[in-house]
Amino acid sequence: EVQLVESGGGLVQPGRSLRLSCAASGFTFDDYVMHWVRQVPGKGLEWVSGISWNSGSTGYADSVKGRFTISRDNAKNSLYLQMNSLRAEDTALYYCAKGVVAGTTGLDYWGQGTLVTVSS
Amino acid sequence: EIVLTQSPATLSLSPGERATLSCRASQSVSNYLAWYQQKPGQAPRLLIYDASNRATGIPARFSGSGSGTDFTLTISSLEPEDFAVYYCQQRSNWSLTFGGGTKVEIK
Numbered sequence: 001e002v003q004l005v006e007s008g009g010g011l012v013q014p015g016r017s018l019r020l021s022c023a024a025s026g027f028t029f030d031d032y033v034m035h036w037v038r039q040v041p042g043k044g045l046e047w048v049s050g051i052s053w054n055s056g057s058t059g060y061a062d063s064v065k066g067r068f069t070i071s072r073d074n075a076k077n078s079l080y081l082q083m084n085s086l087r088a089e090d091t092a093l094y095y096c097a098k099g100v101v102a103g104t105t106g107l108d109y110w111g112q113g114t115l116v117t118v119s120s
Numbered sequence: 121e122i123v124l125t126q127s128p129a130t131l132s133l134s135p136g137e138r139a140t141l142s143c144r145a146s147q148s149v150s151n152y153l154a155w156y157q158q159k160p161g162q163a164p165r166l167l168i169y170d171a172s173n174r175a176t177g178i179p180a181r182f183s184g185s186g187s188g189t190d191f192t193l194t195i196s197s198l199e200p201e202d203f204a205v206y207y208c209q210q211r212s213n214w215s216l217t218f219g220g221g222t223k224v225e226i227k
Binding site for chain 2: 045047050058095105108110111113
């Protein structure tokens with residue numbers, strides 16, 4: 001059974017940093033693209049960042065470019081999101097999501113999310 | 121950035137009726153489009169990938185069509201569990217975007 005479990009969320013002051021983690025199991029982690037997607041409670045979905053199977057390619061939403069860094073450790077079946085210079089507008093539930101097979105559009109498994117609150 | 125516009129924002133229908141949801145892209149995305157269903161308190165669930173392929177375990181009443189800039193998700197006969205919010209999503213190189221969502225509510 002595929003499982004994605006996010007952790008690392010919490011309350012943080014504006015300008016500070018936070019590192020999110022996603023522990024993956026039930027599939028061959030290093031075969032798949034992985035993504036972070038966020039959602040303000042009651043609002044729509046916003047893609048944050050994605051990373052290729054071998055970390056050779058990454059992408060970021062304009063809203064986080066230069067502040068957030070995605071990474072993965074295939075030996076540990078883990079995905080990370082380093083979030084620096086946090087702003088109030090980064091407050092959201094952050095989901096880790098697995099891409100379908102390479103070259104396919106879709107995220108077929110999602111974690112339950114970890115809540116990040118940026119407030120003084 | 122490619123913008124996805126979903127319409128209508130809300131669709132009020134009764135169980136058994138047909139639902140037609142639209143997603144329009146600001147420029148061509150070929151068939152690089154997916155559809156998701158999200159219920160309150162739950163993570164999104166993939167319904168359709170590559171515009172017209174049902175994901176594993178998705179009932180046949182869900183179908184996707186379109187290419188280029190205009191896409192449609194059709195639910196042929198609404199079941200009670202289908203009332204939810206639906207999102208479309210595209211990928212363009214290493215950039216993904218989601219539409220604003222369509223809420224399908226019980227009339």
